[in-house]
Amino acid sequence: xxxxxxxxxxxxxxxxxxxxxxxxLCSVLLSPCSFASDSSSAVQLTGxxxxxxxxxxxxxxxGNVILKYKDITILCHLLEMDAISGELAASGDVEFHDGEDVxxxxxxxxxxxxxxxxxxxxxxxxxxxxxxxxxxxTGSEFQAEPGRVRxxxxxxxxxxxxxxxxxxxxxxxxxxxxxxxxxxxxxxxxGKLCVFRWPYLVIPLKxxxxxxxxxxxxxxxxxxFVKTTYNYYRSPSFRGYLYLDYFSRQGLGLGAKHLYNFxxxxxxxxxxxxxxxxxxxxxxxxxxxxxELPVASGTxxxxxxxxxxxxxxxGVFNTQISGTARIRYADDRRSADFxxxxxxxxxxxxxxxxxxxxxxxxxxxxxxxxxxDLRFFERQVQGGLRKDDxxxxxxxxxxxxFEKASARAVAEQYVKPVERREKEEEGEVDPLPYxxxxxxxxxxxxxxxLKFGGFPLRLKWNVAFGRYAxxxxxxxxxxxxxxxxVHIGIDGVEQSYRLGNSTRATLxxxxxxxxxSTGDSRYVLQGALALETRALDNAVIILGRYDYCxxxxxxxxxxxxxxxxxxxxxxxxxxxxIFTASVDCGYDFYTKIYRNVTGKARLSEGKAWAVEASAAYxxxxxxxxxxxxxxxxxxxxxxLVKIGARYDFSREALDRVESHVALQVSDAWGLEWTxxxxxxxxxxxPGVLRGDVAVMRDMHCRELRLSYSYxxxxxxxxxxxxAFPHDSVKMGIGEEGVLF
Numbered sequence: 001x002x003x004x005x006x007x008x009x010x011x012x013x014x015x016x017x018x019x020x021x022x023x024x025l026c027s028v029l030l031s032p033c034s035f036a037s038d039s040s041s042a043v044q045l046t047g048x049x050x051x052x053x054x055x056x057x058x059x060x061x062x063g064n065v066i067l068k069y070k071d072i073t074i075l076c077h078l079l080e081m082d083a084i085s086g087e088l089a090a091s092g093d094v095e096f097h098d099g100e101d102v103x104x105x106x107x108x109x110x111x112x113x114x115x116x117x118x119x120x121x122x123x124x125x126x127x128x129x130x131x132x133x134x135x136x137x138t139g140s141e142f143q144a145e146p147g148r149v150r151x152x153x154x155x156x157x158x159x160x161x162x163x164x165x166x167x168x169x170x171x172x173x174x175x176x177x178x179x180x181x182x183x184x185x186x187x188x189x190x191g192k193l194c195v196f197r198w199p200y201l202v203i204p205l206k207x208x209x210x211x212x213x214x215x216x217x218x219x220x221x222x223x224x225f226v227k228t229t230y231n232y233y234r235s236p237s238f239r240g241y242l243y244l245d246y247f248s249r250q251g252l253g254l255g256a257k258h259l260y261n262f263x264x265x266x267x268x269x270x271x272x273x274x275x276x277x278x279x280x281x282x283x284x285x286x287x288x289x290x291x292e293l294p295v296a297s298g299t300x301x302x303x304x305x306x307x308x309x310x311x312x313x314x315g316v317f318n319t320q321i322s323g324t325a326r327i328r329y330a331d332d333r334r335s336a337d338f339x340x341x342x343x344x345x346x347x348x349x350x351x352x353x354x355x356x357x358x359x360x361x362x363x364x365x366x367x368x369x370x371x372x373d374l375r376f377f378e379r380q381v382q383g384g385l386r387k388d389d390x391x392x393x394x395x396x397x398x399x400x401x402f403e404k405a406s407a408r409a410v411a412e413q414y415v416k417p418v419e420r421r422e423k424e425e426e427g428e429v430d431p432l433p434y435x436x437x438x439x440x441x442x443x444x445x446x447x448x449x450l451k452f453g454g455f456p457l458r459l460k461w462n463v464a465f466g467r468y469a470x471x472x473x474x475x476x477x478x479x480x481x482x483x484x485x486v487h488i489g490i491d492g493v494e495q496s497y498r499l500g501n502s503t504r505a506t507l508x509x510x511x512x513x514x515x516x517s518t519g520d521s522r523y524v525l526q527g528a529l530a531l532e533t534r535a536l537d538n539a540v541i542i543l544g545r546y547d548y549c550x551x552x553x554x555x556x557x558x559x560x561x562x563x564x565x566x567x568x569x570x571x572x573x574x575x576x577x578i579f580t581a582s583v584d585c586g587y588d589f590y591t592k593i594y595r596n597v598t599g600k601a602r603l604s605e606g607k608a609w610a611v612e613a614s615a616a617y618x619x620x621x622x623x624x625x626x627x628x629x630x631x632x633x634x635x636x637x638x639x640l641v642k643i644g645a646r647y648d649f650s651r652e653a654l655d656r657v658e659s660h661v662a663l664q665v666s667d668a669w670g671l672e673w674t675x676x677x678x679x680x681x682x683x684x685x686p687g688v689l690r691g692d693v694a695v696m697r698d699m700h701c702r703e704l705r706l707s708y709s710y711x712x713x714x715x716x717x718x719x720x721x722x723a724f725p726h727d728s729v730k731m732g733i734g735e736e737g738v739l740f
Contacts, residue, residue, distance in 0.1 A: 043112075044068040047079070057083045065090070073097040074108070086112030094119070105142070116145045133158055133723045139173075149175040158723035159701035166190050166702065166721070202233040223249030237261030243273065251278040255286075266293035282311035299329045318347030336360040350382040367401040377417065391415035405447045412439040433558035434472050436480075442466035449493050457492030457509060472558045481556050484517040494528075506530040514555065522553025524562055541573040564590040578603050585619075594619035609633045624649040638664035648679065655679040670696035 048063030059081045061067075067074040067081075067088075077092025089109045096103040096119070103124040110117035119142040125134050140153035150173070157167040171185030186198040230242045237260060245253035255273030268291035275284040285308065292302040304324040311317055322343035329336045341355040356376040363369045374394040381388055393415055399408040415436045424431040443465050449458040464487040471480045489512030497505045509527040530545040549565040566589035573582045580602045586595030597617040604610035615627040630644040640662040648655035656679065662672040676690040691710030696703060705718040720728040 043081075045079070045081075059083055069112075071098060076108070088112065103142070114145070118143050122151075132725060134160075135723070136160065136164070147176065149173075151175075157701075158721060161700065165700055202231060221249070222247040227253075237263075237267075240269075245275075247275075249279060251276040264294070266291055268292060277311070280311040280313065284308075284310045298331045299327070302326045302328075312348060314348075316348050318345075320345050333364070334360075334362045348383065349386075351379060351386060353377075353379045369399045370397070372396045387418050389418040391417060405445055408444045408446075410439055410442040410444075412437070412442070414438075433561065434470050435474055436469075436471040437559055438469040440467050440469075442468075456497070456507065457495050460491045460493060462489045462491070463487065468557060468559075470557050470559060481518075483556055485557075485560075486515045488513050489524075499531075502535060503531065503533040506532075514553075514560075516556055518556045520554050520556050522551060522555055524552075525550040539574065539576050541571075541575075543571045543573075545569050566590045567595075569595065578605055580604075596625060607634055626655065651679065653679055668698050670698065672696070 045059065045061055045065070045067050047061035047065040049061070051060040052058075053060075059079075061079045063077065065074075065076050065079045067079060067090075073096075074090055075093075075095040075097070076090040079088060079090045081088035087110070089107070091107045094105050094108045096105075096108065103119060103122055105119040105122040107120040108117065120140075122137075122139045122142040124137040124142075135156055135158055137151075137156040138154065139151040141151070143150040143152075151170075152172055154173045155167045155169040157164040159165045159167070167189050169185075169187045169189060170183045172183070174182040176182075181202070183201045184199070186201050188195045225245065225247045227245045228243070230244075231239070232242065233239045240256060240258035243253065243255035243257075245255075247253065253273065253275045255271070257269060257271040259267075259269045261267045268289070271286070271288040273286045277284050287305070287307040289305040290302070291304075292300055294300050302325075304322075304326075306322045307320070309317065309319045320343070322341070324342075325340045327336075327338045337357070337359045339355075339357045341353075341357075343351075343353045345351045354377070356374075358372070358374040360372045361370070372395070374392075376392050378390045379386070379388060393413060395410065395412040395414070397408065397410045399406065413436075416432060416434075420429070420432075423429045445463050447461040449460050451458050465485070466487075467484045469480055469482045471478065489510065491510035492508055494506060494508035497507070499505055507527075507529055511526070512524045513521070514524070515521045525548070527548045528545065530543065532541065532543045534541050545568075547565060547567045547569075549562060551562050551564050555561055567586060568589065569584070569586035571582060571584045574580065581600065583597070583599045584595075585597045587593075588595070597619060598614065600612070600614040602610065602612040604612075610630075610632045612630040613628070616625040617623075618625050626646055626648050628644065628646045631642070633639075633641045635641070640660075642658070642660040644656075644658045645654055646656040647653070654677075657677040658675070660672070660674045662670070664670050671694070673693040674690060675688070675692075678684065678686065678689040680686045688710060692707060693710075694705055694707035696705050701722055703720045703722060705716075705720070707716045707718070708714070709716075716730055718728050718730045
């Protein structure tokens, strides 16, 4: 069974609070710049009265005492310090400042040399990187020493009220810097209500191992379930988790995950889980093993093994076995990664998959750079939805920069994988014009931009030679096109010119000649000219652009095919005060096709309100395509309304309607809803695409949100502490039961 991050009750936010406390306290009490006995940094001490005992080498300061040392400052009414040992005692409204963080207490004792200190009746205000706002920490006693902080009778919260709305209390907290945090007698309070207690908790600080409360939920397959996790911790090299789960339909689940560190022998983990599935009367097993071994400087080897099995309702025994071996090397100039992956599936569907990957990078200080990528993949399938596939793809590239030019050589073989082809068919990625291509090799030399006399553009020359093999279709009998190509080209780098005070021109150009061993050849001329003029203090902007691509001749390949183009586009923009408008149009002289004429107008008074309308007209068919209208009104800080609609002229119907309203009914209560209506398409009948309504309760430092989704038929209750906007506790109810 796969493990999930439990987020029932406070499990999502409590670890964030605890981790933030540990980081912040270490920043305040164990700052590397604090209380360092360094002769290069003198202590500055001021007060209303200063007394120095030369015999005892002690200093006593009274009244408005301020001690400054490096980045820390101590304020108090009375301070006594031993100038030789560095021990000091401060009392009377003690304040300890470290940057933006502040700790307050009644009595502070500290040793500047050993960095040991105790703060009585302490209160700390700290700021963490993962929080929005400060954290307030109290404790009857703070004890700090190198590598460890101890707090007795501690509590913390992000609520700034004298009596906080919520707090986390602990009888004792020990923070082992960079290792772990131990808490005894932990409890979470909402006002005067104790929500839950926990006797002992260990939070590892070296990785994000979150403490998980029992997770209760419902699943269509599992039924009602309770999942529990216990973290055991002996040391950073010996720790893990124990799992005990119960599923009303499937039965009892037991598991463990152990993390180990054997030093020079490597690190790894072992995961075992057994589900006693009473639906099939079979014990389902899952085993995962991972080990990583450093073998030399910058080189590591890793092994991974995964096994799982289950029994289908029809009595078929299914297994999945996979293994991975990996060798990695990396330094400042070189890197290499070799991976072998093998997977087998037996049962209802059978498959055997092998994948080998080798990548590498190498760069010399003189500028020579080498890179390579090799991938072998083979999959054989019997039954199921997947298809057989097999390919060997590689790409080797070498490049080097010279004083006046750069050179690049590429050798490549690429066969389109089945997964890529399926994504192209679904429209998820742009289709490649070929099914397979080989470059053996392709050599390109490009010159750096040069200026020739009074010619208006800087020029770059380039020459290339390549041998190619290409296949554009998988149909039986379609040939593989083979041939060589020689390319010579000159390109002009795009340049802008001022034509008076209000007009600017942009020019670029290029030409190239390609000759193929198949007998084909072609010339390609490219260029772009744009003119922009402004008038009436930029109230009127006219932009015209002509993009030209002339292709004279043919290419036998698909990968370097270029389309002829003679596209003229224009835009008129008007703006004055709260009003802006624009019109775009275009015409391609080669294809003799008009681009859509689009117009847009907008009235906007800052953030108070805005009205926008746009429409598109197809000159080719002489019909309107669509029209869009938008309205946004912020009547006050308590009310925001957004409405939009799109009309499809071809269907003579509204294609989409959207609305969003957010109301702050009172200081504590808010209401918002979102409604999206979509018209009919080939795969969808007209109807509501999204319908959400939510009620928010602002509880000062916390927020409660109750929402309903019409399309998902779900009700969600979300609790969030504002200082941690990305962590919340959510529980929902839908057609399939309780959701988490």
